[in-house]
Amino acid sequence: MKKMELIAPCHFGLEAVLKREILDLGYDISEVEDGRVGFWGDAEAICRANIFLRTAERVLLKVGSFKATSYEELFENTRALDWENYIPENGKFWVAKAASVKSKLFSPSDIQSVMKKAMVRRMQQKYQVEWFSEDGAAYPVRVFLKKDVVTVGIDTSGVSLHKRGYREVSGKAPITETLAAALIMLTPWHKDRILVDPFCGSGTFPIEAAMIAANIAPGMNRSFTAEEWTNLIPKKLWYETVNEANELINDDIEVDIQGYDVDGSVIKIARRNAREAGVDHLIHFQERDVKDLSHPKKYGFIITNPPYGERLEDKKDLPALYKAFGESFKNLDSWSAYMITSYEDAERYFGRKADRNRKIYNGMLKTYFYQFLGPKPPKAGRPSDRQEKK
Known part of the structure; x- marks a missing residue:
């Protein structure tokens, strides 16, 4: 199966624990940064990471990364990514979250808006359509900007992985x-x-x-967004x-x-x-x-x-x-x-x-x-x- 780069965000300070978990599952680490660990895996790795990882907050399928210091750069570089390789013509897609640290672009709403427009423009060109029904599976995009480097991933998990499914009711101030x-x-x-x-x-x-x-396994009794990604x-x-x-x-x-x-x-x-x-x-x-x-x-x-x-x-x-x-x-x-x-x-x-x-x-x-x-x-x-x- 095709190898892809996956990103698992985690609590700041606990990257080493998550890295060990990923290695124990049999996957190679691509990079470790504050609050996230990257690794290589195939389609099966997306399933196994979501179901077996105890310390990851979610699992993202990395689409790409690039530098952007202006919204024009953000638009053009986002449009240059191969979105059609991941999102089918009827897929529902949006930028669910944008986070920025020490970057010239820092407004989450503006980043989300510009990237959505760029994705639409790319897929209009590739699918030769002017309008998307977006009535298929969901492909929520999450983006991190750090020191002007933009990292883009599609969220395979949906609801955060700390939601195991057993804790419907919590006491006050629970720990995740x-x-x-x-x-x-x-x-x-x-x-x-x-x-x-x-x-x-x-x-x-x-x-x-x-x-x-x-x-x-912590994810045995819950569902994930990527279960609908039959493509x-x-x-x-x-x-x-x-x-x-x-x-x-x-x-x-x-x-x-x-x-x-x-x-x-x-x-x-x-x-x-x-x-x-x-x-x-x-x-x-x-x-x-x-x-x-x-x-x-x-x-x-x-x-x-x-x-x-x-x-x-x-x-x-x-x-x-x-x-x-x-x-x-x-x-x-x-x-x-x-x-x-x-x-x-x-x-x-x-x-x-x-x-x-x-x-x-x-x-x-x-x-x-x-x-x-x-x-x-x-x-x-x-x-x-x-x-x-x-």
């Missing part, structure tokens, strides 16, 4: 599924280790962990990819994954979401305050998204909350804790300086992923005081 999966994958957690989220909200961390443990992707490839995903599932496993929240109403939502994801049998949810956090076993993991003070709590409530969290953590022998928060005094009130932290943008909000590392479990009965490594 793609970000939760990426943060779990940044830790050394494995399905044979304990995982607890003491601020689980609608259950995203425990559910994503359970899906990883059971090898459930580029045979329908059978989608069915074959879903069958591949089904064969890889192993949910008959023993795991210790727990989610707690002080709000009983969101625990009900978390249980419902876990049922929708098919992992409710793998997670124990419980209404519990963080000050009551405990576990009899050693070498467990906490991965959590505690309140920031942006939407969930007043800032004045946060010192006591983080202090209670830190006190509970001290009583967990040999555990490691990972938390994402924008709260600037998190370490101070948690009572310990993080061994590592990583800056990550959660939407437009700058957050830090604090890593408090405990010792590794001993191997072959020999005690070890070495700390967890990524």
Whole structure:
């Protein structure tokens, strides 16, 4: 099959996690930039990337890239692209989103308008028609401008890939599924280790962990825009990819994954979401305050998204909350804790300086992923005081 360049956008700061996922799927990387990873693949790769990637926001089919510092250049270079190779005569096409960073052209609406006109002009010439019905499959275009370089792609995913299909209802200030999966994958957690989220909200961390443990592909229970692109992707490839995903599932496993929240109403939502994801049998949810956090076993993991003070709590409530969290953590022998928060005094009130932290943008909000590392479990009965490594 024909090789194409695909682009997978992701959260800023998590490009390395997505790159590893793409390599694990068997595809070659073309480039890594802030907030996106490019790779080479065929039509089947579009199906597999959408269904299997846990940390990508969407998958774009790259049409081309060029430099443009004026709208005339933007028009001419857009018209020069081979749109007819991707969009059939009856295809519905529009520029769904334009983003510009450090470029002379910066108005999204003007960029969208000029590019649409250029696409129409190109296809009028190629299809020898004056008017397009646009009553066929959808081909939404997304464009990024960075330092006057324009990168153009057609969105194969449609709704963002963080919409797995299991979370119809969310608690307040939820973390996205793609970000939760990426943060779990940044830790050394494995399905044979304990995982607890003491601020689980609608259950995203425990559910994503359970899906990883059971090898459930995140895109199995949703649809994608490119499913209708029969001119580029045979329908059978989608069915074959879903069958591949089904064969890889192993949910008959023993795991210790727990989610707690002080709000009983969101625990009900978390249980419902876990049922929708098919992992409710793998997670124990419980209404519990963080000050009551405990576990009899050693070498467990906490991965959590505690309140920031942006939407969930007043800032004045946060010192006591983080202090209670830190006190509970001290009583967990040999555990490691990972938390994402924008709260600037998190370490101070948690009572310990993080061994590592990583800056990550959660939407437009700058957050830090604090890593408090405990010792590794001993191997072959020999005690070890070495700390967890990524």
